[in-house]
Amino acid sequence: MRYIGNKTKLVPFLLGTLSKLGLSPGVACDPFAGTASVGRALKTAGWRVHCGDLLAVSYAYQVARVELDRTPSFPGALVDGSGSRRSVSYSAVLRVLGASSPRGGFITEHYTPGGAVGRKHGRMYYTPENGAVIDAIRDRIEAWHAEGLVDGPRKQLLLATLIQAADRVANTTGVYASFVKSWQPNATRPLRLRPLRPAVPPSAAARGCSAYRGTAEDLLRQAGAVDLVYLDPPYNERQYPGYYHLPELLAQGWDPPPQLRGKTGLIPDDDLRSDWCRRGRCEAALTSLLDVTDARHVLLSYNDEGLLPRESIESAFREAGDPDSFRVFTRGYRRYRSDSDGPARQYRGNAVRERVYHVRRP
Numbered sequence: 001m002r003y004i005g006n007k008t009k010l011v012p013f014l015l016g017t018l019s020k021l022g023l024s025p026g027v028a029c030d031p032f033a034g035t036a037s038v039g040r041a042l043k044t045a046g047w048r049v050h051c052g053d054l055l056a057v058s059y060a061y062q063v064a065r066v067e068l069d070r071t072p073s074f075p076g077a078l079v080d081g082s083g084s085r086r087s088v089s090y091s092a093v094l095r096v097l098g099a100s101s102p103r104g105g106f107i108t109e110h111y112t113p114g115g116a117v118g119r120k121h122g123r124m125y126y127t128p129e130n131g132a133v134i135d136a137i138r139d140r141i142e143a144w145h146a147e148g149l150v151d152g153p154r155k156q157l158l159l160a161t162l163i164q165a166a167d168r169v170a171n172t173t174g175v176y177a178s179f180v181k182s183w184q185p186n187a188t189r190p191l192r193l194r195p196l197r198p199a200v201p202p203s204a205a206a207r208g209c210s211a212y213r214g215t216a217e218d219l220l221r222q223a224g225a226v227d228l229v230y231l232d233p234p235y236n237e238r239q240y241p242g243y244y245h246l247p248e249l250l251a252q253g254w255d256p257p258p259q260l261r262g263k264t265g266l267i268p269d270d271d272l273r274s275d276w277c278r279r280g281r282c283e284a285a286l287t288s289l290l291d292v293t294d295a296r297h298v299l300l301s302y303n304d305e306g307l308l309p310r311e312s313i314e315s316a317f318r319e320a321g322d323p324d325s326f327r328v329f330t331r332g333y334r335r336y337r338s339d340s341d342g343p344a345r346q347y348r349g350n351a352v353r354e355r356v357y358h359v360r361r362p
Contacts, residue, residue: 001035001061001167002174004243007232007301008037010354013331014301015045017356018228020329023297025205026227031216031289033058038230039066043199043206050226052212052219054272056251057163057244062211063156068198069207072157075149094161094193097137104128105135106254110265111246121263124179125246130169130191134250137162137193142253156211157196163247165193175243178264220293229295233276233285235306240277241269248272282307283316290320297360304353313357321359329356 007014025046030039033051035058043049043066051062073087079096107126109115114128126134141158144150150158171180171187180187201207212219220229234240241248245267249258258267275281286308290298298321302308318326331354 001164001247003035004175004238004240005232005234005303006035006037008035009333010301010331011037011041013329013354014038014230014299014356015041017299017329017358018045021297021327021358023228027223028228028230029220029223029226029293029295030230030232031219032232032234033062033066033211034232036061036065038232039209040199042230043201043209046202046206047228048206049209050212050219050223051210052214052216054213054215054274055240055244055248056213057247059211059213060156060160060163060251063153064160064196065199066209067211068153068157069201069209071195071198072154074154078144078149090157091195093158094195097140097158097162098193100133100136100140102129102132103136103139104132105139106257107131107134107138107250110260117260117265121265122181123263123265124171124181124183124187125176126166126169126171127183127187130166130187133191134162134166138250138253142255157198159251161193161196163250164196165191166250167247168192170246176246176264177238177243216289217292220289220295223294225294225296227295228297228299229293231289231298231300233282233300233302234274235276235303235308237277237279237307239269239273241272242266245269277307279307283312286313286316290316295361297358300357302355302357304355310355317357317359321361325358325360327358329358330354331356 028042028047028049030049030051033039033053036051039049039051049066051066071090073089074093076086076088078093079088108128108131110117111123111125112118112128112131113124114131141155145155169187169189169191171184249267275285332351333354
C-alpha cells in the first residue's frame, strides 16, 4: 500500500543500525506501526514484536503481517457451502471472494460517479465497476465473520488483502486527500485480490507477536518492560485519518453508516487525530512517551524536515536515558512526491534525510 512514511525501503538501514548498536533480538514494541513493514522486518530478524496504531487499517496490516505466524487455513464451507470440517487454503478463499457478484453499496454510492452522492460531489476514487466489487467483497467478509465462519485474525487478514487490492485501483496520486479528475490507467483495471504473506518467525523466541489498535501510550503501558521501543511517529502536519480515510473506512466498515463530510467524503476522525501533527504539541508528545515506556533502548526514526527540531529530540533523549549513550544515525533517500511542483506547492528538493536517534535507558 502506498503510505506516507512507509519504511520498507529503509528497513536495511534500520536493521543495520541495530547491528551497529550491538542489539540482539529480544522483545520490541512498535507503537506507530503504519503498514507494519518495520514490525514485519523485526519479526523476520528474530524479534518478538508488539505493534500498534490508532488506525483500523494499520491494525489489519499488523495482524496480517506480524501477529500471524503462518498463513492460516479456512473452513471449507466458505468454498463449497457445506458443513464439512475440511479446511481450504487462503488462496482458495480469495478466489471465492474475487468471484463475488458485483453489488453496489456504500462505496459505490459515495465514492464512485455511479452513485448519486458520488456523482453529486464528482467523486472519482473508484470506477463504478470496481466500487461494486469492493462493496460485494467487503460485505461478504463481514457476513462470514458474523456467521462465525471467520474469526478475528482471519477477518483482518482478508480485510488487509482487500485494502491492498483497492489501493492498487484507487484513482489517487498515493494519498486519499483528493482524487484525480480523470481516470488513471491503474484505476480502470479490474480489482484483483493477491495474497499477503505473514512473517514466519525464525525461532520460538519470535513467536507471540501481537497487534493493537489504540494510543502509543496505552500500548507502551501494556507492553511493560521490553528490550527495544521503536518510535516512528508522524513528522508533519498531515493527519493520517484524512489522508487515508478510504482505507480506514474499508477497515472499519459502515455499520452504522458514518456521517461523511466535504467533497472528498471524509469520515469522522476526531478520536484519530495525533498531537504529533500539531506544532507546539509534538514536543510534549515525545516527552510523554519517553516517560511512559519501560524499555532498555529507544529508537526514534524521524525525517529531517519534521516538526520536531533536532535539538528538542536530543534534549529529550539525553534526559530520558544515559546521556553518554545518545547517538544519531543518518540515511538519505528520495522524497515521496504525490504530484509535481506548482503554484500551490513547491517541494524543497528531491533528497530527504532520515535520522534514527538512540538512547539507552537504565
